[in-house]
Amino acid sequence: MSPHASTEMAPDLRKQRRWGETAIHALLFLFATLSILTTAGIVIVLFSQALRFFARPEVNLWAFLTDSAWQPQIDRFGIMVLVIATLITSVIAMIVAIPLGMMIAIYLSEYASPRTRNTLKPILEVLAGIPTVVYGYFALTFMTPLLQGLIGKDVVEIFNVAAAGIVIGILILPLVTSMAEDALSAVPDLLREAAYGLGATRLETALKVVTPAALSGLAAAFIVAVSRAIGETMIVAIAAGAGPRNFDSWSDAFHNLAIFNPFKAAETMTGHIVRISGGDISYESIDYDSLFAIGLTLFLITFALNLISRRVVKRFREVY
Amino acid sequence: MTSYFPEGDELQKFVKRRRQKGLIWRSLFLLATTLGVIVLMVLLVTIINDSMGYAAVAYKIAPDELVVGFYRGMMLDAPRAQTYTDLDDLARALAGNPNAVGLLDPAAFQAHADILRQVQVAGGDLSGVVVAVSKDNDWVQNVTILELTPLFTVAETWSDVRPGWPDAPVHRALPEAGSPALDAFVTQVYGDDPAEQPIEALLAMLAQHRSAGALRQFVAEKPLALRTQEEVLAILEEQVLEPTVVETWSLYESLFDRAAIKEAAAGMPDAHLEFRRWITWDFITSPQSSQPEYAGVRTAILGSLWVVFITLIFAVPVGIGAAIYLEEYGSGSWLDQLIETNINNLAGVPSIIYGMLGLAVFVRALGPLTSGAIFGVGDPTTSNGRTILSAGLTLGLLILPIIIINAREAIRAVPQAFREASLGLGATKWQTIWHHVLPNAIPGILTGSILAISRAFGETAPLIVVGASTAIFLDPSGPFSKFTTLPIQIYQWTARPQAAFQNLAAAAIIVLLALLLALNAFAIYLRNRYAVRY
Numbered sequence: 001m002s003p004h005a006s007t008e009m010a011p012d013l014r015k016q017r018r019w020g021e022t023a024i025h026a027l028l029f030l031f032a033t034l035s036i037l038t039t040a041g042i043v044i045v046l047f048s049q050a051l052r053f054f055a056r057p058e059v060n061l062w063a064f065l066t067d068s069a070w071q072p073q074i075d076r077f078g079i080m081v082l083v084i085a086t087l088i089t090s091v092i093a094m095i096v097a098i099p100l101g102m103m104i105a106i107y108l109s110e111y112a113s114p115r116t117r118n119t120l121k122p123i124l125e126v127l128a129g130i131p132t133v134v135y136g137y138f139a140l141t142f143m144t145p146l147l148q149g150l151i152g153k154d155v156v157e158i159f160n161v162a163a164a165g166i167v168i169g170i171l172i173l174p175l176v177t178s179m180a181e182d183a184l185s186a187v188p189d190l191l192r193e194a195a196y197g198l199g200a201t202r203l204e205t206a207l208k209v210v211t212p213a214a215l216s217g218l219a220a221a222f223i224v225a226v227s228r229a230i231g232e233t234m235i236v237a238i239a240a241g242a243g244p245r246n247f248d249s250w251s252d253a254f255h256n257l258a259i260f261n262p263f264k265a266a267e268t269m270t271g272h273i274v275r276i277s278g279g280d281i282s283y284e285s286i287d288y289d290s291l292f293a294i295g296l297t298l299f300l301i302t303f304a305l306n307l308i309s310r311r312v313v314k315r316f317r318e319v320y
Numbered sequence: 321m322t323s324y325f326p327e328g329d330e331l332q333k334f335v336k337r338r339r340q341k342g343l344i345w346r347s348l349f350l351l352a353t354t355l356g357v358i359v360l361m362v363l364l365v366t367i368i369n370d371s372m373g374y375a376a377v378a379y380k381i382a383p384d385e386l387v388v389g390f391y392r393g394m395m396l397d398a399p400r401a402q403t404y405t406d407l408d409d410l411a412r413a414l415a416g417n418p419n420a421v422g423l424l425d426p427a428a429f430q431a432h433a434d435i436l437r438q439v440q441v442a443g444g445d446l447s448g449v450v451v452a453v454s455k456d457n458d459w460v461q462n463v464t465i466l467e468l469t470p471l472f473t474v475a476e477t478w479s480d481v482r483p484g485w486p487d488a489p490v491h492r493a494l495p496e497a498g499s500p501a502l503d504a505f506v507t508q509v510y511g512d513d514p515a516e517q518p519i520e521a522l523l524a525m526l527a528q529h530r531s532a533g534a535l536r537q538f539v540a541e542k543p544l545a546l547r548t549q550e551e552v553l554a555i556l557e558e559q560v561l562e563p564t565v566v567e568t569w570s571l572y573e574s575l576f577d578r579a580a581i582k583e584a585a586a587g588m589p590d591a592h593l594e595f596r597r598w599i600t601w602d603f604i605t606s607p608q609s610s611q612p613e614y615a616g617v618r619t620a621i622l623g624s625l626w627v628v629f630i631t632l633i634f635a636v637p638v639g640i641g642a643a644i645y646l647e648e649y650g651s652g653s654w655l656d657q658l659i660e661t662n663i664n665n666l667a668g669v670p671s672i673i674y675g676m677l678g679l680a681v682f683v684r685a686l687g688p689l690t691s692g693a694i695f696g697v698g699d700p701t702t703s704n705g706r707t708i709l710s711a712g713l714t715l716g717l718l719i720l721p722i723i724i725i726n727a728r729e730a731i732r733a734v735p736q737a738f739r740e741a742s743l744g745l746g747a748t749k750w751q752t753i754w755h756h757v758l759p760n761a762i763p764g765i766l767t768g769s770i771l772a773i774s775r776a777f778g779e780t781a782p783l784i785v786v787g788a789s790t791a792i793f794l795d796p797s798g799p800f801s802k803f804t805t806l807p808i809q810i811y812q813w814t815a816r817p818q819a820a821f822q823n824l825a826a827a828a829i830i831v832l833l834a835l836l837l838a839l840n841a842f843a844i845y846l847r848n849r850y851a852v853r854y
Contacts, residue, residue, distance in 0.1 A: 231670025
C-alpha cells in the first residue's frame, strides 16, 4: 500500500458515523440517569401518597404534627410519638457509638502500629457486614436480658427502647470508626511533627492538633451515623416494641418524662412501617396511605442530615 | 503575657503528669478498641449458644415405650406363651415342662436354681433377667442374641430356632407385662431406639398405632418396597410419636447447669430431655413448617437465591454501565454533576424507603408485569405483584448506588496511559473501554459488586414492605412466585413467643452468616488473585 493511499483513508474513517458507538453511549447514559429516576420515583411516590393521606377528611396537618398519639383506629395521627421514639433510639445509639467510635478511630490512626491496624480493621468490617436482622436478634436475646439483669426486671420491659438503641450504636460503630479514622488519617503528618517538635505528648497531639484539624470529616461522620441510626429498621422492629407509646395529652406525656423512658416499649417510624406493611393491608385503607406520610417524614429527615453533612465537609474542610 | 511555663523540679513533675495522662488515655483507647472486638465475639457466642442445647420434648408416645411395647406385645402374643404374676409359679411350671423356655429375674432364678438351668447367651449374659429352661431340657446350652428373637416370638418348634434341636413345640413362660425382668429383656435384645429397628418392625408399629386407612394412604403414596428405613422412621415420628418441644435451654446452661435442667424437666409430665443441635442437614433441606420440630430453611434459602439472582442480573450490568458513563463519557456538564450528587444522596436513603418505592411502583403500578399476568405465566394466587421479581428489582435499586460508587473507583484506578495508547492506535472509544479499561478494572468491579450483593442478601426491611409472604411452604418456582427469604425467616422466627423458634432463628442466622462469609471470602479471593498494582 502506498503512503498516499493511507492518508486518503484516514479522513474517511474519522467522518464515518459509528452507530454502534452512539447506541452504546446512549444506553450507558440511560443507565446513569436511572439513579435520577430512582430519586424522582421516591419523591413522587412519597409525596403523592402522603398527599392522598392528608387529603382524607379524618386527617389534618396540624394534628399530624402536634397530636400526642398515633392511633389510626380512632383517627389520631400524631407523628411526634413515632419521631420521639426514633430520636430516643438514635440518641442512645450515638451515646454508644460516638465516644467509642472516636476512641477506636484515634487509637487506630494515632497509636496502633500498621500491623495492629491491619488486624483490627477487618474485624470491625466484619461487624459492619452482619445483617441488621441478626443485630435485632442480638438485642432481643442478649441485650434485653442483660439490661434486665443489671437494672431490674420490674424496670426494664421485654421490649424496650434502650436495648434497641444500644445495639443500633453497635451497628453503626464500624461506620463511625472507619469514617472518623479516614478523617484523622487525612491530616498531614506535618502537623503532628510540628506538635511533637513543640514538646506535645502523643495524646496532646491527637486531641489538640489532629482532631480539630479533622473536625469537618468527623462532623460529617457523626451526621451520617445519625442518619443511619434514624433509618435503621430491623433492630427496632424486633426489640423496641410493637405499638406506639401513646398519650392522651402532652402533659401526660411529659409527666415524669414518661415519653422519654428508655426502658419501656415504643415504636419508631421505621418500626411502625414494617409492622403495618407486614400484614396484608388494603391499598385503599388509611393505614396504607399513612405509611407514606411516615415514610416522607423519615425521608426528609435523613435527606436533610445527608445534605448538612455534605455542606459541613465542603464548608469547614481545612485545605492543606 | 500571662502564660507560665514551669522550670526545674516543677517542670519534671509537669512533664511526668502529662505523660501519665497520656498513658491513661492510651489504655482507654485500647480498651475501647478491645471492646469493639469483644462485642463481635459476644454476638457470635450468643448465636452459637442458642443454636444447640437441651430441649424438653414431649411425645404422644415416648419412642422407647413404642419399641418396648411393640416387642412386649409380640412376645405375649406368641404361640403357647403363658404369663405368670408370681415368679415362683413360673419357675415351677417351667421346671415341669422340658419344652418350655422362660424369663425370670436373677433373684427368682437363684431361689429355684435346683430345678432350673440358666441358658448362656452368647456375647455376654443379659443383666436383670435370666433365660432359663427346665433341668430336664438336655439340648439348650447356649443361644445367640439373634436366636432369642424367634425363640420368644414366632418360632413354632425348637428346630425352627436351630436345626439341630428337636422338633418339639416351644412353650414360653413369661412374667406379666410391666415386670422389670420382661422390660429388661426387651430393651437388651431388641433395643429401645426406633432408629435401630428394621423396616418391617417399624411398619408393624405404624400399623399398630395408625388406622388401616391412614396406612393404605401411606402405601398409595409410594409402595413399601421402595421406602427406606429412614422414610418410614420419619413417618412414624410424625404420625405416631408426635414430638413437641416444650422448653429449650442454651448450650451454656446445658453444659454448666445440668442439674437445674433435669429438675425443671422432671416437673414436666411426659417430657424427655434430649440434647438437640438445631442446625442439622435436615434443617437446611426441609421446607418451612409451622411446627418447630420439622421447620427448615430450604424455602427461605431458595427464595433468597432467587431474589439475589434477579438483583444481580438487573443491578450489576446497569451499575457498571452507569459507572462507565460517568467515568469515561461524562463531560462534567450540569446533568453529569446532578447524576453524581444524586448517586451519593441515594446511598444515604434508608433501605425501608426503597421498600416503599418498590411497593408503590413494582407491586402496584407494574403489578401486571411483576406478577407475570401479562405473560400469562403467573401463579393465580400471586396476581398481586408481591413476587420475587418485585423484590429483586427493589433490592437492585437499593444496591445500585453502591455498585456504581465501587465500579467508578475501579475504573478510575486504570491508568490514563492505557486509554491513550489504545486511542492512539486508532481504537474507538468503546473499543478502548471494552478491550482495555474493563479487563483491567474488572477485579475491582467484581469485588465491589459481590459486597453489594451480600448487602442485598442480608436486607430485610424493604422486602417486608414489598410483601414477603409470612407463611410459605412451597419452594419458589420462578420470578413470579411468592417468596420468603432467609433474613425474613429469621425475623419471623425471632418474633414468635415459643422458645423453640428462637433456637431455629439462631440456627438460621448461622446459615445466613455462613453464606455471607462464603460470598465475602470469594470477594477477597478475587481481590487478592487479580489485584494489579500500577
